[in-house]
Amino acid sequence: MTAKLLKxxxxxLxxxxxxxxxxIALRFPAFVAPGxxxxxxxxxxxxxxLALGQMAVILxxxxxxxxxxxxxLCGMVAAMLNTAFPGLPIPLVIVTAMALGALLGMIxxxxxxxxxxxxxVVTLGTLTIYRGLIFLLTNGKWINAHEMSVAFKALPRLDIAGAPVLSWLSLAMIALMFVVMSRTALGRAFHAVGGNPHAAVYxxxxxxxxxFFAYCLSGALAGLSGYLWVSRYAVAYVDIAAGFELDIIAACVIGGISIAGGIGSVAGAVLGALLLGVIKNALPVINISPFAQMAISGxxxxxxxxxNARAERRKGRVILRKAEAV
Amino acid sequence: MKPAIALEGISKSFPGVRALSDVSLALYPGSVTALIGENGAGKSTLVKILTGIYQPDAGVIRVGDTEATFPTALAAARAGVTAIHQETVLFDELSVAENIFLGHAPRNRFGLIDWKKLNADAAALLQRAGANLDPTIRLRDLGIARKHLVAIARALSVDAGVVIMDEPTAALSHKEIHELYALIERLKAEGKAILFISHKFDEIFRIADRYTVFRDGTMVGEGLIADVGQDDLVRMMVGRAVGTVYPKKLVEIGEPVLTVSGYRHPTEFEDINFELRRGEILGFYGLVGAGRSEFMQSLIGITRPSAGAVKLDGKVLVIRNPAEAIRAGIVYVPEERGRQGAIIGMPIFQNITLPSLSHTSRSGFLRLANEFALAREYTSRLDLRAASLDQDVGTLSGGNQQKVVIAKWLATKPKVIILDEPTKGIDIGSKAAVHAFMSELAAQGLSVIMVSSEIPEIIGMSDRVIVMREGRIAARFERSELTAEKLVRAAAGIEAPPEGRAA
Incomplete structure (x- = not known):
């Protein structure tokens, strides 16, 4: 039983x-308070x-x-939209950000x-292009908290049934991705294409x-995250979330999503992100320097x-009858 | 004359298969020995033993007067055995000279590669091989024939006494083949012992001095080419009773289901016309590389033909991709099942339902209960033994993975099923099961196309046979007129003996 659980x-995770x-609780009991x-x-x-979107692509x-x-880029466009038309309903801003994100994913x-x-190579190129576009749009200028409307900044913090909208949104995305991955032909195709592209063709x-659809999905989720990031931190500039792509990939890798494709689950991506989140939140609390934090994350x-590599190691061919179907 | 290298009493088994049993082969300096046999007769296994890739279970290898063992490929190379493969095993991104001397490049006194000597030596070797090539150009810029010359120069560079050529002409043009013949003559003159593996009889009679025939892992004949005729060799290759052990059911052949007319592709095949009827098993025979799999892949929409029309049940069909072929009811079970078949890491049931998801889902959402029901139905029909259907396909044996792949295709309820080398690489028991099942399918009214390079299988299972050679249909036979000799002749392009007839 335990052996199976360990596998x-x-x-x-x-x-x-x-x-x-x-x-962490041993040194800082308040950390485990439910709040x-x-x-x-x-x-x-x-x-x-973000890890959910990356998972689909890596699969x-x-x-x-x-x-x-x-x-x-999507966060910046959302913020500019908000400063230009403060009356625009926030859900519309979110939909615009997601649509733009999906479009960038489609590229x-x-x-x-x-x-x-x-x-x-493609995404290394578009990475710099998208960052460059932000600069072209803004000339490097920041959009600060006072330029954004109150509703724009308030939505992620809005309390519904004891939890902020930000938390609810991520739960909704987890549920959505769970359905996509386990209950649609597209989710099955993600696994098949990564697991054996030649067989998938046949x-x-x-x-x-x-x-293409995997990239659309990751783009749309990046667009949504763009709005959430900008509204939550109440600032938009060229370099927000710079280097964050590595955290996203790290979350996926920690969550057991195989870089070679075909293997991985929604639960894995979520847990991988959570493990990173716990580390990032806990280390400052127990007074570990930011540099040591990076080393620890690494x-x-x-x-x-x-x-994961141990778990995935090729088991070799099954030739012995008794080795089959355990 | 003493042989340069001799194999005596060599046996080699793999799980479930006896690949070679007590075979002997002697190669003499300055002579070309042709190794002849059907696919699966054990020729490649022998080559792998000679080059140190496989270890024989029994028997001895003699180099000159001394007994030798080749535990590694390097040991075989040191003993002077070198092989030139059908597809050259060289490195495209390296220069010609680097390819020739890879692993034994001349060094200067600092232990670094002596480039000047490397290129000079390479140029000299190329000269000997009859190729006027600049040794510094990159290999990728050469054509296949020239690459062969580089491979031969490499063989000369290790001062090999024994040169093995495994179907060296398979990828060459007519002119290149003649250049190769000239080269072989030069190697002979230098006293090399050459083992020449080929399916083409005209080549064998043109170039070989001696022959050795393998059948089912045993040596069935050897001697001087001057003493035999083509007919003798064909008889030795196929000489056995076939057809009795195959579970072929007598089926009422129905109306035409699939009509293919005028299929052609710029480089792979042309003039493919045939009809497939209900309940029929149509065999496609030919040598490896005759264009059979290429045509099938084009038929199901993986590649595009440049012309041609398909009719299924009387309706003209346009197939642009495999999904459309599957929807229309034509499925293809590919040859390389490892690469193209099962998706390792996915559960058995998901593998089976992958092409049928539109039937097992409702309003865009998959229904697992339906999937399991479908998977269970077809795995039980195929008698698949697995602990549970949601275990990883990778935990199954080859034979059972094969069943999963076949179940996957049957679950789409096809009208036409194309089986490409359905029993290649599986043990005898599983083979019989696949044959019985194929027969069963035809009896149920399915139309089967069976691409196979195994003559007994073709003769045992087919209602009609189409033989392809060099991308064209070379001959058609009814079941009643099938003989192994006719098949071999048609596939190899040998003219019929006066008393027989080839279509």
Whole structure:
């Protein structure tokens, strides 16, 4: 039973998070107060949403390095929209940000699909293009809190049934992605394309188109995160979330999503993001310097990858009859 | 004359298969020995033993007078055995000279590569191989024939006494083949012992001095080419009773289901016309590389033909991609099941329902209960043994993975099923099960196209056979007129003996 549990990546992550939280509680009991844990979750919400999008892309054997730049561009456009038309309803701003994000994702997807350029090259290119676009739009000027409308800034913090909208939104996205991954043909296609692209072709799955949709999805989620980020921190400028793409990929990797494609789950992505979130929130509390924090985050990533690599190691061919179907 | 290298009493088994049993082969300096046999006769296994990739279970290898073992490919190379493969195993991004001397490049006194000597030596070797090539150009800029010359120069660079050529002409043009012949003559003159593997009889009679025939992992004949005729060799290759052990059911053949007319592709095949009827098993025979799989892939929309029309049940069909073929009721079970078949890491039931998801879902959402029901229905029909349907396909044996792949296609309820080498690489028991099942399918009114390179399978299972050669249909046979010799002749392009007839 325990051996089986240890083989289950998600269960292992839950245990790792629990152990980590318990260790922190030893030195700083207030950390485990329900209110604080909810705050940690809320703090990690944006990372969770982004990791869900990245998960879809990585499952298809691609990668999206442009997510953070996409987020920054969509966030900036949302903020500019709000300053130009303060009366515009916020849900409309969110939909616009998501649509723009999806469009930017489509650009990635089209380049990967139709021009057959390696995904890492495509998104490395669009990463700089999207950041550059922000500069072109703003001439490098910031949009500060006082320029944004009250409603724009208030929505993520708005309390519904004891939790802020930001938390609820991330929960909604988890639920949405769970349904997409386990209950739609598209979710199945993500796994199939990453697991064995050649076989997927023969079963009638269009590999390129499936990847295109994965990028659309990650783009839309980056767009949503753009609004959430800008409104939550009440500031928009060229460099917001710079380098955050690495956190997103790290969350996926920690969550057991195989960079080689085909393997991974919604629960894994969420737990991977949460583990990173707990570390980032707890380390300052127990007085560890920011530089040590980076080293610790890096160590966690490598440990996670090593554990996953062990689990994924090729088991070799099944030839012995008794080795079959355990 | 003493052989340069001799194999005596070599046996080699793999799980479930006896690949070679007690075979002997001697290669003599300055002579070309042709190794002849059907696919699966054990030729490649022998080559791998000679080059140190496989270890024999029994038997001895003699190099000159001494007994030798080749535990690694390097050991075989040191003993002077080198192989030139059908598809050259060279490095496209390196220069010609680097390719020739990879692993044994001349060094200067600092232990670094001596480029001047490297290029000079390479130029000399190329000269000997009859190629006037600049040794510094990159290999990728050369054509296939020239790459072969580089491979040969590499063989000369290790001072090999034994050169193995595994279907060296398969990828060459007519003119290039003649250049290769000239080269082989030069190697002979230098006293090399050459093992020449080919399916093409005209080549064998043109270039070889001696022959060795393999059948089912045993040596069935050897001697001087001057003493035999083509007919003798064909008889040795196929000489056995076939057809009795195959579970072919007598089926009432119905109306035409699939009509293919005028299919052609700029480089792969042309003039493909045939009709497939209900309940029929249509065999496609040919040598490897005759264009059979390429045509099938084009038929299901993976590649686009430049011309051609398909009719299914009397209606003209346009197939632009595999999804459309599956929807129309044509499915293809590919040859390379490892690469193109099962999706390892996915549960069994998801593998099976992957092409049928539109039937198991409602308003865009998958229904797991329906999926399990479908998967259960077809796995039980195929007698798949698995602990549960949601375990990873990767935990199954090859034979059972095969069943999962076939179940996947049957679950789409096709009208036409194309099986590409359905029993390649599986054990005898599983083979029989696949044959029985194929027969069962035809009896239920499915139309089956079976692409196979195994003559017994083709003869045992087919109602009609189409033989392809070099991208064209070379011959058509009814079941009643099928013989192994006719198939081999048609596939290899040998003219019929006076008493027989080839279509």
């Amino acid at each position: 289950n990546r998600e269960a292992l 839950v245990v790792a998070i629990a152990v980590l939280v318990a260790l 604080n844990l909810a705050r940690v979750y809320n703090d990690t919400s944006i990372l969770i949403i 298809t054997r691609c990668i999206d390095l442009s997510m953070a730049a996409n987020l920054a 990635n997807g089209t380049l990967v699909w139709k021009l057959d350029i390696p995904p890492i 079963t009638g799955i269009d590999v390129g188109r499936t990847r 160590t966690v990533i490598i440990i996670a990858v090593a554990v």
